[in-house]
Amino acid sequence: MIAFDDRVRAAIGEQSIEGALGTIREGRVALVSRGGGRFLRLLVTGLDAWRFHAHTSRYDDFAEHIESFDGVLGVLEPGDAGAPTATVANLRAQTGAEIPRVMTQRADAEVRQRLFETWTTSLGLPLRESPRLLSLTRWVEDGATSLLVLESDEPLPFSSDVTLALSKRTRLEPWPLPMPDLPVEIQQFLAEVEYGGEDFTGPELPKQLRAAQRILRAEVRHGLVIVEVFEIEIGPDRRMRAKRGQATASWPDELDPPNPGDFVVVDDQGHPLLPPLPSPAPILSAPVETQILTDGDEIRALIVPAVPLTAGTYRLALAIDRPRWRTATPDAASNYRTDVTVPLTWS
Secondary structure (H helix, E strand, O other): OEEOOOEEEEEEOOEEEEEEOOOOOOOOOOOOOOOOOOOOOOOOOOOOOOOOOOOOOOOOOHHHHHOOOOOOEEEEOOOOOOOOOOOHHHHHHHHOOOHHHHOOOOOOHHHHHHHHHHHHHHHOOOOOOOOOOOEEEEEEEOOEEEEEEEEOOOOOOOOOOEEEEEEEEEEOOOOOOOOOOOOHHHHHHHHOOEEOOOEEEEOOOOHHHOOOOEEEEEEEEOOEEEEEEEEEEEOOOOOEEEEEEEEEEOOOOOOOOOOOOEEEEEOOOOOEOOOOEEOOOOEEEEEEOEEEEEOOOOOEEEEEEOOOEOOEEEEEEEEEEEEOOOOOOOOOOOEEEEEEEEEEEEO
């Protein structure tokens, strides 16, 4: 017996009869027999109005998944776990053309797994048997990072709806200028100072600059040299930040007139603690060309740069664009879209 909203149908074998429910609605049904008939079994099931398949996750969202990375960047080298039979450069030359073919949504997962294993076994690259969180590891050959290994407790389908972009923070011009007369600690500090227009940022002040209170920067406005004031603050992590205020000041009398863009670090009395320097060159995030190869289940990925990565600060930008439902014009409602950036630094 099948009860629809407006009719009821009873069937025995190939024979069936049906009739209108009339006013008997809302799922009500009665079974009546005549002539000694009996009902031996009653099975009630629902009709599928909407069915879909979904994978559950331990994470609330994509950002929480990526942010499970604890910030510790591991390091592995050839020979750490097995004798390599090839280098990353060898494998790129031999199999690089195959990677785009296996990294598509319709590609065979087994074929992708075999190519992934070709890389890991040839390199002698050890992998976590059961990753518990997202982790990142540098594979170092001849002192340079030739690939990054990403391992996760849940899939990151780079073959379909997850993308990754790697970039390196790069100054447009060399900085700092050669200053052989300054102590090494100050040179190291200045090498990490950045100027963003509204503020100066940098690492912990060296002992020679602990008395620093502000930074003065010369700028030309309407043909006049104006000295902007940036008050120095120290954060909980001991890093320095000097934010531009509304006030202006005079350039220290003991110094020669400044060039536009020059800055100087001064104490609470306005006395310079360093000679004037030109403002640090702007820093850009230069894209790094990469290929990505995942295993069959896509819980592990090899991030392979076109050229080995040298020391510096990088950004790993991961994004997801996953359809919630099919539509002719996908948008932020029909698709789950978000992105997360992971900073990576090594020396």
